[in-house]
Amino acid sequence: xxxxxxxxxxxxxxxxxxxxxxxxxxxxxxxxxxxxxxxxxxxxxxxxxxxxxxxxxxxxxxxxxxxxxxxxxxxxxxxxxxxxxxxxxxxxxxxxxxxxxxxxxxxxxxxxxxxxxxxxxxxxxxxxxxxxxxxxxxxxxxxxxxxxxxxxxxxxxxxxxxxxxxxxxxxxxxxxxxxxxxxxxxxxxxxxxxxxxxxxxxxxxxxxxxxxxxxxxxxxxxxxxxxxxxxxxxxxxxxxxxxxxxxxxxxxxxxxxxxxxxxxxxxxxxxxxxxxxx
Amino acid sequence: xxxxxxxxxxxxxxxxxxxxxxxxxxxxxxxxxxxxxxxxxxxxxxxxxxxxxxxxxxxxxxxxxxxxxxxxxxxxxxxxxxxxxxxxxxxxxxxxxxxxxxxxxxxxxxxxxxxxxxxxxxxxxxxxxxxxxxxxxxxxxxxxxxxxxxxxxxxxxxxxxxxxxxxxxxxxxxxxxxxxxxxxxxxxxxxxxxxxxxxxxxxxxxxxxxxxxxxxxxxxxxxxxxxxxxxxxxxxxxxxxxxxxxxxxxxxxxxxxxx
Numbered sequence: 001x002x003x004x005x006x007x008x009x010x011x012x013x014x015x016x017x018x019x020x021x022x023x024x025x026x027x028x029x030x031x032x033x034x035x036x037x038x039x040x041x042x043x044x045x046x047x048x049x050x051x052x053x054x055x056x057x058x059x060x061x062x063x064x065x066x067x068x069x070x071x072x073x074x075x076x077x078x079x080x081x082x083x084x085x086x087x088x089x090x091x092x093x094x095x096x097x098x099x100x101x102x103x104x105x106x107x108x109x110x111x112x113x114x115x116x117x118x119x120x121x122x123x124x125x126x127x128x129x130x131x132x133x134x135x136x137x138x139x140x141x142x143x144x145x146x147x148x149x150x151x152x153x154x155x156x157x158x159x160x161x162x163x164x165x166x167x168x169x170x171x172x173x174x175x176x177x178x179x180x181x182x183x184x185x186x187x188x189x190x191x192x193x194x195x196x197x198x199x200x201x202x203x204x205x206x207x208x209x210x211x212x213x214x215x216x217x218x219x220x221x222x223x224x225x226x227x228x229x230x231x232x233x234x235x236x237x238x239x240x241x242x243x244x245x246x247x248x249x250x251x252x253x254x255x256x257x258x259x260x261x262x263x264x265x266x267x268x269x270x271x272x273x274x275x276x277x278x
Numbered sequence: 279x280x281x282x283x284x285x286x287x288x289x290x291x292x293x294x295x296x297x298x299x300x301x302x303x304x305x306x307x308x309x310x311x312x313x314x315x316x317x318x319x320x321x322x323x324x325x326x327x328x329x330x331x332x333x334x335x336x337x338x339x340x341x342x343x344x345x346x347x348x349x350x351x352x353x354x355x356x357x358x359x360x361x362x363x364x365x366x367x368x369x370x371x372x373x374x375x376x377x378x379x380x381x382x383x384x385x386x387x388x389x390x391x392x393x394x395x396x397x398x399x400x401x402x403x404x405x406x407x408x409x410x411x412x413x414x415x416x417x418x419x420x421x422x423x424x425x426x427x428x429x430x431x432x433x434x435x436x437x438x439x440x441x442x443x444x445x446x447x448x449x450x451x452x453x454x455x456x457x458x459x460x461x462x463x464x465x466x467x468x469x470x471x472x473x474x475x476x477x478x479x480x481x482x483x484x485x486x487x488x489x490x491x492x493x494x495x496x497x498x499x500x501x502x503x504x505x506x507x508x509x510x511x512x513x514x515x516x517x518x519x520x521x522x523x524x525x526x527x528x529x530x531x532x533x534x535x536x537x
Contacts, residue, residue: 069405093411107406110397121410124313168410 018081019044020176020208021066026075028061035061037254039075043176043210046245048202050219051212053251054276059212060104062251063178066210067101068092080175097121100169100177100207104184106161108153108168114140115149118168139167143197159190166197170207177201179211183218195221196234202245203227216277222246223262250276301419301496302489308413308420318421326387326422327429331436333382338437341374342366342444350453362455363464366445371468371476375438377524380483383430384516388491391422392512395495396505404496419496423488430484431477438476471535479527483520490516 021043028036035058043049053059064070065077068084077084079095087095108117116123118139122132140146143163153161162182169177179198183191195218201207203226213219223246225234237243248265250258250273258265258273266277308314349365395418398404404414442464449455494512498504 064405067409069408089408089413093408093413096409096411099409101406101409103402103406103409105401107402109403109406120412124410124412 017045019078020080021210022076022078023062023066024076024078026065026072026077028065028070028072034254036065036072036251039254039256041249041256041259043208045175045208046206048198048209048211048222048243048246049249050222050246051210051249051251052216052219052276053214055214057251058254059214059251060180063101063180063210063212066178067096067099097125097172098175100172100174102162102165102169102177102179102182104180106153106165108161108164110153112152113149114145114151114153114156114164117153117164118171120168121172135171136167139171140164142170142200143167157190159186159193162186162190162194163197166194166201170201170205173205175208177207177209179209179213181212181214183213183215191215191218192221194218196227198222199225199227199234202243204229206245219248220262223248252276297497298489298493301415301493302423302485304415305419305423305489305492308416309424311416313416315417315421318417319425322421322425323429325390326383326425327433330383330386330429330433333386334379334433334437335440337378337382338370338375338440339444339447341378342370342441342446343448345369345374345441346445346448346453350449350455359453359455360459361463361467362449362453363442363445363460363462364467366449367442367464368467368472370441370445371438372472373524373528375441376434376476376479376483377520379434379437380430380480380487380520381517383426383433383484384487384520385513387426388487388512388516389509391488391491392495392498393505393509395419395492396498396508399496399498400501400504414496419488419492422492423485426488427481427484430480430487434476434480469537471531471537474535475528475531478531479524482523482527486519486523487516490519 019042021041023039023041026036026039027034039062041049051059051062061070065072066079068077068079068087072085075085080098082095084092084095108114109120112120115136118136119132122135127135136149137146140149143166145160145163145167148156148160148164153164156164166182182198183194186194198209198211199222202209202222211219211222221234223242224237224240226237226243227233228235242262247261248258249256250265252272257270258268265273268274345366346362349369350359350362353359353362353365395404398407398418404418407414407417445464446457446460449460450457491512494508494515498508500507
């Protein structure tokens with residue numbers, strides 16, 4: 001089995017070698033019930049970490065913690081070398097400028113057009129109008145939806161909304177992307193399109209990412225395929241190889257029960273993992 | 279379903295009041311901090327203020343009319359129908375104008391704010407806004423709060439005027455009273471404390487409507503059912519608070535100005 005390797009990840013600043021995201025013994029609970037307990041994980045520059053787990057295991061909560069949308073009860077979360085546990089919201093807004101997030105159902109703003117949804121962050125940052133137009137068109141071209149600029153989210157299909165959400169997340173050229181079940185609730189063909197976009201972002205821009213999913217087929221497609229820029233779609237890695245920068249985490253009952261490579265995951269003897277993967 | 283202890287209910291109540299105070303405090307203070315969303319304030323002022331004009335006009339006109347009708351019938355027993363205008367204008371400006379306008383705006387806008395913000399909460403649009411670097415309180419709550427306070431002030435003046443006019447229409451065309459006498463008594467009886475009382479109330483009520491609507495919207499949990507619950511609670515709580523606070527303000531003003 002061969003392993004596909006990537007060029008160096010393109011993170012900004014002098015922190016290109018340090019992990020972009022670190023969870024150190026993080027715990028959080030709601031109304032007396034622990035949802036995540038002693039979670040430790042690392043996302044290195046250029047890595048794609050796929051977080052698997054049954055529904056209700058706390059995957060989405062983990063992503064919100066990573067973006068500072070929720071605060072942990074204990075443990076520390078470090079993003080781009082800065083601890084965010086007690087960071088004031090104003091500072092978090094600046095830090096989030098380097099993070100793109102794709103929400104479970106897209107979370108597009110109903111009252112704004114596709115153009116304004118994608119341009120939202122740029123307009124908040126008072127980017128000149130000409131540059132906004134250029135970058136929005138670029139982001140929408142990436143997800144192959146340039147023709148929907150003036151449409152409202154309600155006029156789009158579920159898959160198209162998810163693609164617009166991806167365009168919105170990447171328009172600022174983030175150093176870390178958090179995907180919350182980007183293929184959840186979609187038909188297999190549309191799911192493949194979304195997986196291809198995630199792969200394209202990984203293989204073309206080498207952006208670090210943490211992807212939550214409960215769809216094993218999507219997770220393994222990411223691990224076993226690469227994006228072919230000439231053919232403009234994904235192709236299997238030669239000789240049944242695996243992507244070296246794509247690794248797995250498995251969450252169960254609020255704990256990380258697996259953290260490792262695709263190969264280690266499929267050969268694990270853990271009874272829960274065996275049952276989960278079967 | 280387990281029954282909650284009194285202690286737990288009390289704690290929840292205290293936490294809710296604390297959350298409400300933090301939300302409103304920050305929403306007020308945000309106007310002094312950048313970025314300011316003036317365009318959103320204008321949009322909300324248009325939606326809350328201009329959008330409420332028809333219901334405020336209709337409510338004010340018919341309230342003034344029915345007030346004239348009822349007052350004249352009672353005053354006739356004492357041969358005092360000449361002061362119908364005085365009664366209508368005092369009642370409209372001090373009480374009915376501010377309270378009824380606020381209740382109508384509450385029914386229309388507190389529910390609108392709770393359902394709009396509630397829907398944004400349950401569809402993660404508020405989280406998305408935060409993830410995109412925007413403070414939802416600055417972008418969504420502050421413009422609604424200031425727009426409601428400003429517009430309710432002017433809507434109340436409109437309602438007072440139309441109410442007095444409605445009373446005049448009924449007095450002149452149905453009860454056969456003298457128009458100039460109606461307007462003369464209506465104007466002569468008013469003193470500055472009456473006007474002040476009538477203009478302080480909409481400022482407080484506007485604050486209640488927007489803050490309660492936004493509070494319930496921003497604390498919506500539990501999908502579409504939660505949105506429905508928040509909407510109902512926002513209207514009920516803001517309406518009850520308006521009537522209760524009206525009593526407090528009236529007592530305070532009478533205590534200070536003696537009328």
